[in-house]
Amino acid sequence: xxxxxxxxxxxxxxxxxxxxxxxxxxxxxxxxxxxxxxxxxxxxxxxxxxxxxxxxxxxxxxxxxxxxxxxxxxxxxxxxxxxxxxxxxxxxxxxxxxxxxxxxxxxxxxxxxxxxxxxxxxxxxxxxxxxxxxxxxxxxxxxxxxxxxxxxxxxxxxxxxxxxxxxxxxxxxxxxxxxxxxxxxxxxxxxxxxxxxxxxxxxxxxxxxxxxxxxxxxxxxxxxxxxxxxxxxxxxxxxxxxxxxxxxxxxxxxxxxxxxxxxxxxxxxxxxxxxxxxxxxxxxxxxxxxxxxxxxxxxxxxxxxxxxxxxxxxxxxxxxxxxxxxxxxxxxxxxxxxxxxxxxxxxxxxxxxxxxxxxxxxxxxxxxxxxxxxxxxxxxxxxxxxxxxxxxxxxxxxxxxxxxxxxxxxxxxxxxxxxxxxxxxxxxxxxxxxxxxxxxxxxxxxxxxxxxxxxxxxxxxxxxxxxxxxxxxxxxxxxxxxxxxxxxxxx
Numbered sequence: 001x002x003x004x005x006x007x008x009x010x011x012x013x014x015x016x017x018x019x020x021x022x023x024x025x026x027x028x029x030x031x032x033x034x035x036x037x038x039x040x041x042x043x044x045x046x047x048x049x050x051x052x053x054x055x056x057x058x059x060x061x062x063x064x065x066x067x068x069x070x071x072x073x074x075x076x077x078x079x080x081x082x083x084x085x086x087x088x089x090x091x092x093x094x095x096x097x098x099x100x101x102x103x104x105x106x107x108x109x110x111x112x113x114x115x116x117x118x119x120x121x122x123x124x125x126x127x128x129x130x131x132x133x134x135x136x137x138x139x140x141x142x143x144x145x146x147x148x149x150x151x152x153x154x155x156x157x158x159x160x161x162x163x164x165x166x167x168x169x170x171x172x173x174x175x176x177x178x179x180x181x182x183x184x185x186x187x188x189x190x191x192x193x194x195x196x197x198x199x200x201x202x203x204x205x206x207x208x209x210x211x212x213x214x215x216x217x218x219x220x221x222x223x224x225x226x227x228x229x230x231x232x233x234x235x236x237x238x239x240x241x242x243x244x245x246x247x248x249x250x251x252x253x254x255x256x257x258x259x260x261x262x263x264x265x266x267x268x269x270x271x272x273x274x275x276x277x278x279x280x281x282x283x284x285x286x287x288x289x290x291x292x293x294x295x296x297x298x299x300x301x302x303x304x305x306x307x308x309x310x311x312x313x314x315x316x317x318x319x320x321x322x323x324x325x326x327x328x329x330x331x332x333x334x335x336x337x338x339x340x341x342x343x344x345x346x347x348x349x350x351x352x353x354x355x356x357x358x359x360x361x362x363x364x365x366x367x368x369x370x371x372x373x374x375x376x377x378x379x380x381x382x383x384x385x386x387x388x389x390x391x392x393x394x395x396x397x398x399x400x401x402x403x404x405x406x407x408x409x410x411x412x413x414x415x416x417x418x419x420x421x422x423x424x425x426x427x428x429x430x431x432x433x434x435x436x437x438x439x440x441x442x443x444x445x446x447x448x449x450x451x452x453x454x455x456x457x458x459x460x461x462x463x464x465x466x467x468x469x470x471x472x473x474x475x476x477x478x479x480x481x482x483x484x485x486x487x488x489x490x491x
Contacts, residue, residue: 025164025181025188070119074126075130084203098113099117129432150416290435365415377466
């Protein structure tokens, strides 16, 4: 791990970079199609599922929310049973199975595929990021820069995925697009195994427990997990048969509330029974605050795959040189900007740190929220006169995604890095899971907000989001000095 053969960083970073790149290619490739497929008419050469926007957006929010929610048990499994390295590989195999399930054109296989992707991503997503942190035991600004490079891998994949899947899915057959996402995940798994030797000790199981203790923990965990899956199955059956008269938006709202209660309860447990020092409790409080800010950020940012994707499909003029491009290709604007700007931002953090002028972590979060709010203000302005007969220029979405990208770079890679710095020893995987639970909460509410397009004009919806996110950003800015004090000597 002492080698610096990858842009001046440990050689193992390249293995994790390309693993995450292919996993994100599969995830974002499928995501670019998801709500468009669900709302497409059942008639025609490329039939969809003909759902109303409210129902489709609720399913989208439930799916993306659960993807990140399962990062919490995924982190626990890695910390206590398997190690991050094994969890990432098994998770990738399950994800690939999910994408190939969606290639079969039946509703049952569609939902099975979503469930498998949720489970696999819960194992893979938090643990590959944890391994990146382990490559930098010295911490500091160099770790921030490493995470920014790693973030380039995420967004390189986010370019590759929609470019291929949107062309195949929108223009030819939705299920060809889903198949292509599965191929991407398989490529990621092959690369991961080929580059595993460069990871050194990163991701190996570190626990003082004996083998029999680990086996007992494993039995208890999977028995409990199986019971939860069974209960969810029974609940779904009761809803489907009308015994429980609940709509999908109501279920999504209930899940969002449940996630928030779960997070509060988890942190309360750590404070009361986690046997942490006063300094560690202060840092846990900081993590909880960052969790809330991240949830607010993702509730707006993740409109990209739902309301912004529908806006691109229905109200944006996508004709270039006489041919209409797939709506999903506009999903590429954000990751392209990330790839271009991430090295600059990573270098800037290091440059500012050398001059003792690096903004604090809570300050960067506030800046990220302001960038997101400005982007929605721009799109609200552009959407004011948009209609099916008067589609607007793609430039409105380009400018919106630029501001969203600036906000994302100020918040997301810094957030990943901060979790590895602030987490108590032995809880890094769990705290990384908590970080993704914040994304889960944001994604669930992003789906609910997108459902507002059913009865609200896009300009009004986007303006409401801008005002709320901007208000949260202002609050974060005012509290940033107090939060920085709680962090102690963490840089």
